[in-house]
Amino acid sequence: MAKDIKTSQKWIDAAYLEFAVNGPEFSIKELAKKTMLPRSTLYYHFDSKENLIQELLNQHRLYIETYFLEMKSNVKALIPDLYELMFRYKESVLFHHKLLKYGHIKAFYTLYKDANDTTFNIVLPFIKALFKPDMPDSDIIHFYHTLTDAWYSRLDTKNMNVESMIALAVEIMENTLGLYTGVLLKKDLK
Numbered sequence: 801m802a803k804d805i806k807t808s809q810k811w812i813d814a815a816y817l818e819f820a821v822n823g824p825e826f827s828i829k830e831l832a833k834k835t836m837l838p839r840s841t842l843y844y845h846f847d848s849k850e851n852l853i854q855e856l857l858n859q860h861r862l863y864i865e866t867y868f869l870e871m872k873s874n875v876k877a878l879i880p881d882l883y884e885l886m887f888r889y890k891e892s893v894l895f896h897h898k899l900l901k902y903g904h905i906k907a908f909y910t911l912y913k914d915a916n917d918t919t920f921n922i923v924l925p926f927i928k929a930l931f932k933p934d935m936p937d938s939d940i941i942h943f944y945h946t947l948t949d950a951w952y953s954r955l956d957t958k959n960m961n962v963e964s965m966i967a968l969a970v971e972i973m974e975n976t977l978g979l980y981t982g983v984l985l986k987k988d989l990k
Contacts, residue, residue: 811842860895
């Protein structure tokens with residue numbers, strides 16, 4: 801008997817949201833209630849919760865690829881374009897937040913870091929425009945990763961709108977490593 805792909809995807813979609821909210825410690829029982837599917841069907845489609853989580857990581861990779869494509873074509877300025885795009889991918893941002901929070905799990909941290917490295921390569925010209933264009937790339941890379949980790953660490957997951965995400969980024973940029981003067985960004989926010 802062939803597995804029902806529709807049911808499998810329903811489990812993945814629901815579990816993706818649960819992971820985004822609760823991390824890998826989400827409850828299978830609660831997930832079954834939310835999907836209105838018998839818990840036994842989960843184990844028909846996935847060998848274990850760990851297997852389901854691996855599928856969630858694969859799903860996140862797919863979302864990231866789509867996000868990168870949109871970033872390449874739609875982000876013309878770091879602020880507000882990047883944060884408007886992030887808001888459209890709010891569930892994925894929350895999922896990514898959990899990857900950092902549970903970064904002690906190697907597969908989570910690897911996916912988090914790989915995605916951030918690719919993002920950096922896309923936004924590097926925008927970052928250079930905000931800071932000193934003659935700054936060595938190695939310093940900018942270090943700053944970017946510091947900023948990104950701080951941003952995800954301090955993200956208020958209950959208050960995620962474009963303005964709050966930008967405000968958090970500006971605050972962190974102004975207070976991180978003393979590299980940012982804030983003049984350009986504050987002007988851009990008006």
